[in-house]
Amino acid sequence: MSADDLLRVDDLHKRFGDEEVLKGVSFEMAPQDVQVLIGPSGSGKSTLLRCVNRLTEYEQGEITLDGTPTSEMDENDLRRQVGMVFQDFNLFAHRTAKGNVTLGLRQVLGLSKEEADSRAMAQLDQVGLADQADSYPAELSGGQKQRVGIARALAMDPKLLLFDEPTSALDPELIGEVLGVMRDLADQGMTMLCVTHEMGFARQAATDIMFLDGGQIVEHGPPDTLFEDPERERTGQFLERLTSLHGDDG
């Protein structure tokens, strides 16, 4: 733990009714870190992400972004600084690709139409979709939709990007284009917290992998350590299974 951590999660507890989904999760992320969060379904990965940008409220613990406790921030301001990419894209269905990116720029950042348009076009260009700017979500492939989703989050110039299984809803042949964009972002120094089971991506791009099981982080370390020499047998088994399923696409 150091003073210049970008994100610090400390003893986070979250329950849905009687069930405690997160049982004291703590970790830190330095700027430009790419942390990959893995774990069996129901282990609380998505819930953890949503606690970070307060789409879900939690009972106990503290989350600090860039030195400020998120509980003291305005929630809309927090979400402007923490972008999120969803498993099922959630593109605004009635707006074009460009319109998806400009909405936040216009309404949250208050940019003029011209500024928002040119920033959106630059962002779409970065994910390779400048030529689809005027297409509606229904006219895009899954991979294209997710790249627009990334552009929409990026346009707000966030300090941190959250990825909630960004490739799980995609056909296998479309996964590569999304992972490619994510790898580029990692190379450019974007701080990213990713729930993903794409082990190729994790091996190449992650600074750390966290294994979440039963509401707790049971193992946390650089990819090489986790892949070659996990502390726990459970981690090794899980990683082996993931690699055999999702290892080749990276």
Place this chain on the structure above:
Amino acid sequence: MADRARVRVGTRTRRSLAKLVVGVAFWAWVVLRWLNDWAGGVVVPRQQPFVPPSLFTGLANGVPDVVPFVADALGAVAFAVEFLPTLVDAFWLTIVLTGVATVLGFCIAVPLAGARVYGRLSAWLALGYVELFRGTPLLAQLFVLYYGLPWLPAFFRELPWVGAGFLPGQAVFVAILGFTLNSAAYQAEYIRGAVESVDPGQLLAARSVGLSRIQGIRFVVFPQALRYAIPGWTNELVYLIKYSSLAAFITVPELFQAAQGIASTNYRYTALFVLSGLLYLALVVTATTLMEYVGNAVSVPGVSGTGSR
């Protein structure tokens, strides 16, 4: 296959072209009648037909008795020509009642629907409003407003512009108020259903870029919901066109009352209700055609109320 498709498209184009021609001719005639009568009878005297009905009765008299139907049909045309001018004058009020009440009702219905879906206390208030106005007869609502609350018509009567010049008397304003309140309840339910059909992930995504809840509803949920709502909403418009006839019972001289008024002097009730029914039908067909056009104009791929989603 390709040929058959082309034939089908051709038929459809011809049919909609025919509909357009008939529609334009009908409304041109209606507007000409209004202009003539409002200007005090510039072309023909007020409420007098452009073509004398005697033309058709004369023709009917010339038809030999052995030919069936033709004389009767000409007689019916003569009857229509004689009384349509009066009915078309009253038709104006029917259109005003429905149009104004629908638009005002929509302005109330949108916040009502929002309250129903997203409110806490306001959800209960909105539910109470909707149940009250959907659960009681529209005619009873009009009676309460007009006869049960004497200060309400009195309030409208005292307004300097009510009943002055072109503007109708207080009963019309009470009727518009009644239809607005009632229609808002129905419209709110159509819109609420559409709002609930929007994927919750849409609002979640809006919130995730930093939009407030209100902004998310305003810029993401409602633009989609209103597109989905168009077919159901059109249904409410169609209902209101015909229910506007209830205004006759609080003395509004609209189409139904005009038909009744003429029939009470010549006892041709069936003929006059058929004639006024045709005018209602024309208005309904026009309204649905326009709404279909609006629906197509605002639909985007993946978000339309008419096509597949």
